[in-house]
Amino acid sequence: MSEGEKLIPINIEDEMKSAYIDYSMSVIVSRALPDVRDGLKPVHRRVLFGMYELGVAANRPHKKSARIVGEVLGKYHPHGDSSVYDAMVRMAQDWSLRYLLVDGQGNFGSVDGDSPAAMRYTEARMKKIAEEILADIDKETVDFQLNFDDTLEEPKVMPTKIPTLLLNGASGIAVGMATNMAPHNLNEVIDGTLAYIDNNDIEIDELIQHIKAPDFPTGGIIYGYEGVREAFKTGRGRVVMRAKTNFEEVDGRECIVVSEIPYQVNKADMIKKTADLVNEHKIEGISTIRDESDRKGMRIVYVLKRDAVPNIVLNMLFKYTQLQSSFSINNIALVDGRPQLLNLKDLIHYFVEHRHEVVTRRAEYELRKAEERAHILEGLIIASDNIDEVISIIRGSKNADEARERLIERFALSEIQARAIVEMRLRQLTGLEQEKLRAEYDEIMKLINHLKELLASKELRMNLIKEELTEIKNKYGDERRSQIEYAGGEMNIEDLIADEQVVITISHAGYIKRTPLSEYKTQNRGGVGQKSAGTRDQDFLEHMYVATNHQYMLFFTQKGKCYWMRVYEIPEGSKTSKGRAIQNLINIENDDKVKAFICTQDLKDEEYINNHFVIMCTKQGQVKKTPLEQYSRPRQNGINAITIKEDDELLEVKLTDGNSKVLIAGRSGKLVRFDEAKTRPMGRTASGVRGITLANEKDEVIGMVSVSDLSSEILVVSENGYGKRSSLDEYRETNRGGKGVKTMNITDKTGELVSINAVTDNDDLMIINKSGLTIRMRISDLRVMGRATQGVRLINIKGNDSIAAVAKVMREEDDEEILLDAEGNIISPQIPEVSPEDASTDESTDIIE
Numbered sequence: 001m002s003e004g005e006k007l008i009p010i011n012i013e014d015e016m017k018s019a020y021i022d023y024s025m026s027v028i029v030s031r032a033l034p035d036v037r038d039g040l041k042p043v044h045r046r047v048l049f050g051m052y053e054l055g056v057a058a059n060r061p062h063k064k065s066a067r068i069v070g071e072v073l074g075k076y077h078p079h080g081d082s083s084v085y086d087a088m089v090r091m092a093q094d095w096s097l098r099y100l101l102v103d104g105q106g107n108f109g110s111v112d113g114d115s116p117a118a119m120r121y122t123e124a125r126m127k128k129i130a131e132e133i134l135a136d137i138d139k140e141t142v143d144f145q146l147n148f149d150d151t152l153e154e155p156k157v158m159p160t161k162i163p164t165l166l167l168n169g170a171s172g173i174a175v176g177m178a179t180n181m182a183p184h185n186l187n188e189v190i191d192g193t194l195a196y197i198d199n200n201d202i203e204i205d206e207l208i209q210h211i212k213a214p215d216f217p218t219g220g221i222i223y224g225y226e227g228v229r230e231a232f233k234t235g236r237g238r239v240v241m242r243a244k245t246n247f248e249e250v251d252g253r254e255c256i257v258v259s260e261i262p263y264q265v266n267k268a269d270m271i272k273k274t275a276d277l278v279n280e281h282k283i284e285g286i287s288t289i290r291d292e293s294d295r296k297g298m299r300i301v302y303v304l305k306r307d308a309v310p311n312i313v314l315n316m317l318f319k320y321t322q323l324q325s326s327f328s329i330n331n332i333a334l335v336d337g338r339p340q341l342l343n344l345k346d347l348i349h350y351f352v353e354h355r356h357e358v359v360t361r362r363a364e365y366e367l368r369k370a371e372e373r374a375h376i377l378e379g380l381i382i383a384s385d386n387i388d389e390v391i392s393i394i395r396g397s398k399n400a401d402e403a404r405e406r407l408i409e410r411f412a413l414s415e416i417q418a419r420a421i422v423e424m425r426l427r428q429l430t431g432l433e434q435e436k437l438r439a440e441y442d443e444i445m446k447l448i449n450h451l452k453e454l455l456a457s458k459e460l461r462m463n464l465i466k467e468e469l470t471e472i473k474n475k476y477g478d479e480r481r482s483q484i485e486y487a488g489g490e491m492n493i494e495d496l497i498a499d500e501q502v503v504i505t506i507s508h509a510g511y512i513k514r515t516p517l518s519e520y521k522t523q524n525r526g527g528v529g530q531k532s533a534g535t536r537d538q539d540f541l542e543h544m545y546v547a548t549n550h551q552y553m554l555f556f557t558q559k560g561k562c563y564w565m566r567v568y569e570i571p572e573g574s575k576t577s578k579g580r581a582i583q584n585l586i587n588i589e590n591d592d593k594v595k596a597f598i599c600t601q602d603l604k605d606e607e608y609i610n611n612h613f614v615i616m617c618t619k620q621g622q623v624k625k626t627p628l629e630q631y632s633r634p635r636q637n638g639i640n641a642i643t644i645k646e647d648d649e650l651l652e653v654k655l656t657d658g659n660s661k662v663l664i665a666g667r668s669g670k671l672v673r674f675d676e677a678k679t680r681p682m683g684r685t686a687s688g689v690r691g692i693t694l695a696n697e698k699d700e701v702i703g704m705v706s707v708s709d710l711s712s713e714i715l716v717v718s719e720n721g722y723g724k725r726s727s728l729d730e731y732r733e734t735n736r737g738g739k740g741v742k743t744m745n746i747t748d749k750t751g752e753l754v755s756i757n758a759v760t761d762n763d764d765l766m767i768i769n770k771s772g773l774t775i776r777m778r779i780s781d782l783r784v785m786g787r788a789t790q791g792v793r794l795i796n797i798k799g800n801d802s803i804a805a806v807a808k809v810m811r812e813e814d815d816e817e818i819l820l821d822a823e824g825n826i827i828s829p830q831i832p833e834v835s836p837e838d839a840s841t842d843e844s845t846d847i848i849e
Contacts, residue, residue, distance in 0.1 A: 028339055028438040032172035033179055036333040036342065037354035038133065038158040039165025041172065047077040048101065049154055051126050052134050054098070062105045062123035069119050078148045078165040081119070088124060089116045097168050097185035097281035098217045099476065101130040109297075109597035111218070111261075112268035139365040141358045153407075159358040162472055163189050163351040165333060171215075177339055178549055179332040180684050182231070182239065190469045196348045204233050204345050211344065212484060213239070214327070219260035219481040220244055223324070228484075231329035232344040243323040244483070247310050247332055247839035250301065254310055256317070258300040260481075262325045270322045271300065275335045283311040317736055319569075331364070331527040333488070335633050344819040349708055360455065367451040370444050372416075377441040377497045379417025380424065390421060401751035413718065489815050499550045500518045503766075503807075504570060505579065506544075506594060513579030517546065544768055544807040551599040555582075556616070562641035567599070571627075575774075587637045597651035601622045613656050614642065616693055617704035620648040623736065624688030625679040628655065652704040660706040663714065663731065667702050667752040668695040671714075671787075672740035673731040676706065682828040690737040703756040712758040713784060716744050717767065717794065719751035719802045724791030725759060725782050745790045755806035763808040767795050774812070 040048070050072035069084045075083055090096045092104030093552055095111045106122035109115055116122065141159035146152070166189045169181040178848065192210035204412070213228045220240040231237025241262035248257050271291055277283045285308030292299040318324040331342045335350060335801060364515060382648055383390045393410060397403035404418040413421070427433060435819045454460050501517040505716050547553070547567050553562040563586040571580045582594055601608055612628040624642050631641065654660075654677055665671040672692045679689060692701065705714065710728060717723035725746065731741060746752060759765070761780040770773045775795050785791065795803070 003237050004100070028174040028177065028338055031333065032174035033177075033332060033334050033339055034170040034172070035157055036163055036165060036335050036340075036347065036350040038160045039132075039163065039168065039170065039333075040158060041087075041170065043077060043079075043083060044091065044101075046072050046154065046156070047084060047088050047091070047447050048126070048130055048133060049137075050076060051102075051124075051130075051604045052137070056125040058103065058126050058128040058131060060125060062103070062125045065104075065106075065119035065124050066120045068124060075152055076147050076154050085116075085119045089122075091130075092124060094148075095218050096174070097213060098187060098481075099129055099162075099167050100127050101133070101168075103127050105391040111266070113266040125277065129162065132162050132472060132476075133158045135159065135161050136358065136362050137377045139362045141361045141365070156789070157246060157354070159362075160467055161355070162186070162195060162476075163348070165351070165379045166347055170333070174339070178330060179333055180328055180330045181333070182327055182329050183216060184211060184213075185215035185478070187473055188212060188215070188480070190473040190477070192344075193348050193352060193469060194351060194466055196345070197466055200349075202345070204343060207344055207348070208232055214329075214482065215480050216241065216263035216327075216482045218263050218265075219483075220262045221483045221485050223485050225484065226788065227326075227329075231331070234341045235329075235331040235341040235346070236343065237329045239327045239329060241325055241327055241482075242318060242485075245314060245323070248301075250303070253306070254304045254308070256302040256304065256314055258302075258309060258323065259298055261298065261300075262322065263327060265322045265325055267293070267298070267300070274302075274317065275319045283313070283316045284318055285309070286318070314569070314789055334836060350431055352465065356458075356461060359461050359464055363451050363454045363461070367448060367455065369392045370448045370451065374444045374448060375414065376417060376420045377437060377444060379411075379413050379420055380428070380437050381434075381441060382413065382417075383407075383412050383421040383424065384429070384437060387429060392496075393625060394422065401725075417418040443611050458583045483639070496527055499548055501546060501548055502567060502572075503546045504547060505768075507579065507583070510582045510588075511579040512570055512582050512585065512594075513577060514549075514567060515574035515575055516574060518823075519575050521548040544766060544805045545597065545765075546766075547599045548805060552600060552601070552603055553597050554634070554653075555586060555588075555613075556596045556598075556641055556650055556653045556831075557588060557638075558595045558644075558651075559589070559592045560640060560642040560644040561588075561592065562634055563588065563594075563638045593839075596653040598653055600655060613658055613676075614641075615654045615656055615660075615662060615676065615704070615706055616650060616688065617652045617701055618642075618644065618688070619700045620645070620647045620649045621664065621666075621690060621694055621701050622648065622688040622693040623664070623679055623691030623704070624686055625656075625676065625681050626684060626686075627671045627681055630684045640684055645687060651701055654704060654706040659707060661710070661728070661733070662691070662736070663707065663756065664692045664701055664740070665703055665705075665716065665753055665756040666692065666694055666699045666740070667754075668699045669742055669744045669746040669753055670695055670699075670740040671716075671731060671743035671756070672736065672738050673733050674736040674738075675733060678736050693737060693739045696737065702753050705756050707758045709758075709760075711762060713766070714743070714787075715755075715757045715759045715782075715808070716753055716791070717745065717755040717757075717781065717803060717806045718791070719754045720749065721767075721793055721795040721797045722750040723755075723765075723782070723794045723806075724785045724789055725779065727784055730787040731825045742788045744778070747790060748792055751802065757806065757808050759808050764809045765794070767803060768805045768807075769795070769801050771792060771798075771801045774802075 030042050032041070036495045038045070051068055054063060054068060054071055056068065065085060069081050074608060088102055089108050092100060092102040094100060100659050101123050104122060105124065107117035108122065123424045125822055136159050137155060143156045144153040145156050151621060165181065167183045167186055169183040171180045172178065188211045189514070192207050195207065195210050208229065213222050213225070221244055223240045227238040227240060227500045231239065241727065243258045243262060244260035245256055247583060248255050261270065274283070275289055280287045280785065283303050284759070285304050287305045288303040290301040290303065292301055303673065304310060332339050345844055390407065393406045394403045397406055400422050404415070404421050405420045407421055408415065433746065446501055454464065471584045485749050502514040504510045504514050504519055549565050549568040553565045553567055555565065555644055565586060570585065573579050582588055588594070598614065603609060609629040609632045610627060614626050614628055614631060658676065660676045662676050663671055663673045682688065694700065707728060713725045713727055715725040726743070744750065744753060759779045763779045765779055766774060766775055777794070782792065822836050
């Protein structure tokens with residue numbers, strides 16, 4: 001250690017804490033966050049001020065970028081040259097900033113992510129609108145501070161005439177916080193600001209009528225309005241953006257043409273990633289992608305395969321590529337040097353407040369200058385009125401100082417007036433010049449009176465701000481680029497999908513598909529059935545449901561988890577296609593299976609989700625009721641719907657309105673009926689209460705029905721193709737947990753129960769065998785029987801085949817009645833023969849008419 005030096009021991013924890021806090025404050029205040037008043041970060045402010053000092057205005061020639069960067073680096077911004085150049089480049093890119101502040105000449109990069117040329121090759125100057133940000137900076141409108149080496153002064157904030165923060169937005173990552181602010185349209189922002197000035201108590205909903213939504217430089221479509229409204233009201237929100245697309249026929253091929261892409265999307269990267277998805281078969285239906293963009297504008301062409309449906313391909317592109325992306329708004333800016341989350345009204349308020357201060361300070365400065373000039377003019381007028389005597393005094397003086405003193409003494413002038421008279425030029429002695437002096441004095445006095453009135457009245461100052469804003473609007477206002485699709489939203493792609501009824505089939509091995517209901521034709525009862533879904537070896541169709549494309553699907557698995565999907569997101573397939581594995585659509589565990597789903601309407605409608613319930617039933621007879629609201633926010637990896645006990649699994653799930661009758665049936669043919677109110681609502685993680693006491697260890701629940709319409713009838717089907725419908729009144733209401741009453745006379749001929757449904761005459765019945773055969777019939781063809789009967793044969797079962805699933809479907813008036821043989825050939829409608837066994841005197845057999 002050198003002589004005279006000493007060591008001071010410091011706790012490293014304290015030093016780290018102190019150093020890191022200093023660093024983070026520096027990043028927050030002096031680097032990453034914009035000032036709410038002028039909307040600029042220090043680097044942007046310094047670039048513009050450096051250009052102003054260099055004189056590179058909009059009406060002057062361009063200067064080398066390296067010259068500008070050197071000026072800013074050397075005088076104001078002691079960081080790397082790339083930080084200055086990159087900031088300046090961004091201010092010149094029309095796909096980065098909504099309103100450009102720098103006029104660049106040369107290669108300033110591209111929307112494909114190409115780098116700009118080095119600063120020694122490019123040139124720049126200020127845009128006209130940037131001069132409005134610096135307007136009146138020389139009139140003491142803003143405070144200045146010393147630069148990094150205390151040799152020069154730089155402005156702390158710009159006296160901007162335009163609300164830059166709202167117009168161009170900002171993004172930056174500080175320490176412990178970040179900002180991401182969207183750009184907006186100048187016309188709209190100024191209209192909103194004028195409305196705020198007229199009424200400081202204006203509500204944000206009223207401001208939204210003027211400032212409708214962000215307006216991105218790359219255009220595109222703002223899809224859905226909920227995120228926009230949330231961001232305007234709270235300062236945070238997620239705006240969904242979509243590319244602007246249309247369908248064209250090019251060389252006889254259907255194409256999707258993209259003319260505008262979402263903000264901050266790299267076009268080249270997007271096309272490459274889309275091509276990768278097409279090659280990996282994650283997006284089907286695209287044969288070629290071409291980028292035909294040129295100087296005239298953007299044009300990306302997706303050439304479709306001949307059998308592709310354009311709407312569905314476009315839907316897939318929106319889902320899997322950056323043709324749809326989101327902008328997460330986080331309005332954090334510096335207010336009095338402190339970071340603050342701001343809503344729309346706050347942003348306008350602080351700009352107007354700043355503008356008011358600038359106008360006041362400018363008026364004070366102009367008043368001072370005007371009074372100083374008026375003071376001098378008063379002296380000059382006195383001199384011109386007594387010109388001979390003044391000349392005489394000056395000629396008789398030894399020097400200028402003596403002349404000034406004698407003039408002050410003779411005419412009671414001030415030092416400044418006397419100096420102005422002594423320095424007066426001879427030409428000012430002419431009569432014309434004297435008239436000019438008096439005219440100038442009169443004008444100055446009018447200006448002084450006006451400025452005093454301005455300073456005395458806040459209303460006048462606010463009117464002046466409004467006039468200047470209106471002038472800015474007239475000079476720089478333009479049309480909105482981003483369209484707003486109010487009906488859109490993340491969950492509303494249904495405009496592209498027809499809201500038709502579909503049949504959803506799930507195979508035993510977990511393959512799922514949706515097929516238009518129109519593909520299934522009505523057959524006579526007793527028909528062999530029509531060849532349906534192709535299945536893999538030893539796989540068979542197990543579940544069949546009917547829904548519409550626009551509905552929400554909540555999938556429930558046997559392990560008690562819930563997953564969320566829209567029906568149109570389920571891949572479409574023909575009756576003979578295998579479908580897609582559910583594991584590829586939802587993040588389901590390998591050893592889990594989907595057992596039930598419910599169709600719901602809008603999961604964001606609070607009244608709807610709070611007045612509807614989900615009732616679940618397990619194979620061991622447990623039931624649970626939970627408000628639908630608990631399932632309105634499913635996550636990608638699913639949520640727990642019910643806690644399943646060991647050796648049990650979730651079997652059935654129903655959506656109710658809270659006033660339903662619940663019926664639970666077991667394989668043994670017993671059924672229990674109880675009121676839904678007997679089951680209190682529980683949380684998602686509860687395991688439920690006993691719904692039915694099973695007959696024996698081998699018995700298990702085969703289904704649950706919830707009925708709100710008491711005129712409904714109960715249809716049960718056994719595994720050997722027998723079924724019947726009975727009146728709901730046949731089943732007396734009991735407490736839950738009972739053993740139940742007989743719902744079907746179970747024999748070896750009928751086999752055990754496999755299905756229970758609530759039906760009416762207006763329904764059709766669809767039955768599917770494990771072999772893949774389906775039959776569709778009218779419920780009205782089945783007569784109502786007592787609950788203890790054996791039922792009638794619904795479908796002829798061949799060999800070891802048995803029924804896999806039964807579903808009721810809505811009647812379609814124009815359904816044909818056709819009959820097909822096992823190979824799918826149309827045969828003449830005929831009555832199946834009734835065997836002597838079926839024609840016994842047992843009430844179980846229906847005489848087919």
